[in-house]
Amino acid sequence: MxxxxxxxxxxxxxxxxxLEEISPEDIADDAPLFGEGLGLDSIDxxxxxxxxxxxxGIKLSDPVQSKAIFQSLKTMADYIAANRTx
Amino acid sequence: MDIYxxxxxxxxxxxxxxxxxxxxxxxxxxxxxxxVEADYRQFIAPMAARRMGRLLKRAxxxxxxxxxxxxxxxxxxxxxxxxxxxxxxxxxxxxxxTFQGEELLxxxxxxxxxxxTIGAQVALHLHCHGYNSTFTHTGISFESALADACCQMQxxxxxxxxxxxxxxxxxxxxxxxxxxxYWKPDATQARLRLADTPGAMAGETSVAMVLRNVCSDTAMxxxxxxxxxxxxxxxxxxEAVEELTQGTIPDALMTGRSGDCADARIYRHISQMxxxxxxxxxxxxxxxxxxxxxxxxxxxxxxxxxxxxxxPAPWLLxxxxxxxxxxxxxxxxxxxxxxxxxxxxxxxxSC
Numbered sequence: 001m002x003x004x005x006x007x008x009x010x011x012x013x014x015x016x017x018x019l020e021e022i023s024p025e026d027i028a029d030d031a032p033l034f035g036e037g038l039g040l041d042s043i044d045x046x047x048x049x050x051x052x053x054x055x056x057g058i059k060l061s062d063p064v065q066s067k068a069i070f071q072s073l074k075t076m077a078d079y080i081a082a083n084r085t086x
Numbered sequence: 087m088d089i090y091x092x093x094x095x096x097x098x099x100x101x102x103x104x105x106x107x108x109x110x111x112x113x114x115x116x117x118x119x120x121x122v123e124a125d126y127r128q129f130i131a132p133m134a135a136r137r138m139g140r141l142l143k144r145a146x147x148x149x150x151x152x153x154x155x156x157x158x159x160x161x162x163x164x165x166x167x168x169x170x171x172x173x174x175x176x177x178x179x180x181x182x183x184t185f186q187g188e189e190l191l192x193x194x195x196x197x198x199x200x201x202x203t204i205g206a207q208v209a210l211h212l213h214c215h216g217y218n219s220t221f222t223h224t225g226i227s228f229e230s231a232l233a234d235a236c237c238q239m240q241x242x243x244x245x246x247x248x249x250x251x252x253x254x255x256x257x258x259x260x261x262x263x264x265x266x267x268y269w270k271p272d273a274t275q276a277r278l279r280l281a282d283t284p285g286a287m288a289g290e291t292s293v294a295m296v297l298r299n300v301c302s303d304t305a306m307x308x309x310x311x312x313x314x315x316x317x318x319x320x321x322x323x324x325e326a327v328e329e330l331t332q333g334t335i336p337d338a339l340m341t342g343r344s345g346d347c348a349d350a351r352i353y354r355h356i357s358q359m360x361x362x363x364x365x366x367x368x369x370x371x372x373x374x375x376x377x378x379x380x381x382x383x384x385x386x387x388x389x390x391x392x393x394x395x396x397x398p399a400p401w402l403l404x405x406x407x408x409x410x411x412x413x414x415x416x417x418x419x420x421x422x423x424x425x426x427x428x429x430x431x432x433x434x435x436s437c
Contacts, residue, residue: 016192017136017137018136018137019136020132020136021132039133043137043193043194043197046193047192047193047194050190050191050192050193053190054186054190
């Protein structure tokens, strides 16, 4: 179940951020999403916030909390598993 | 002050980033052709390109290529003409608003749905912090950008400028205009030349030109002047042409004839009124199609004619005019009009 969520999340991130040359296997579960790792930026963060609300019904409003959630794919998936409404 | 076109590049339905089309254009029998895409990886890193729509990628590619041709790393100004900006992003953004109840909209689509995104993205790519302006003036958007660049140079504010004309034609926008009869259903080359029925052939424009205030080895043509007119009557148009050309009869007229019958009547009238139809008329929209900034192709083609001192057959509206062209081409007057409301005159001279 958790693996399914992780794989779906990877596919959704690739689609919404248009990461054309990256496949789900290229995204390490624990690698940082911002700065190093995938090297995402602040506009990507906005896209991920929209993705969380649209696909999982999770509304993020606390920037400090968001920073922790978006640390890696695993932290994102853990938060979604515990808080999703759809 | 003398202003020179020192480098230019294009992406269109012709071979991209090339001038092969000048002597051997591909002539389509079609109402609608999208541009042939270039290999953008040589200009933009994949991570930077992933957020860009095709119009932004084209703009960056032609801008980089024109700067390379001109031997210039950084322009003093980036000035852009566009009729609709990144309309594909605008359509996506508006569709999302409609279908998702104005909530959860993607920020990238919104950011790119403004007209000045093109000039801004080119500036970000080049790290250019100079003057940056965008003109959205229907069919004379490119000439408006060109006129601004000339003004900035004449007042000594800048010495170089990157001037662009960029428009895309999405299937959705094509269909909307199709309903108004804007496009010719049977847009063959013969019908476009004949121009006896309404409608044109749809195309897309991505053109970049580098302007300099000095004549370098790469200079293609000199811009002797640009004039913009709103609803001119015959007398005002004649005066503006005489003022621009200083009474010189140009070697050729580069017209914006699109193949539409009403449009053709206007250009026939202009040619008759100004020069009793004795100056050879050239055209380019049968090669590049119609779009708000298509006139950039006319100026580019005219500049190439002056640089290479030849007018290849495809650009002559009447093939028999070839014998009326002088041996040494000295100047070409480019005339653009949009719905007989706004006019742009660009007078080019050989270097």
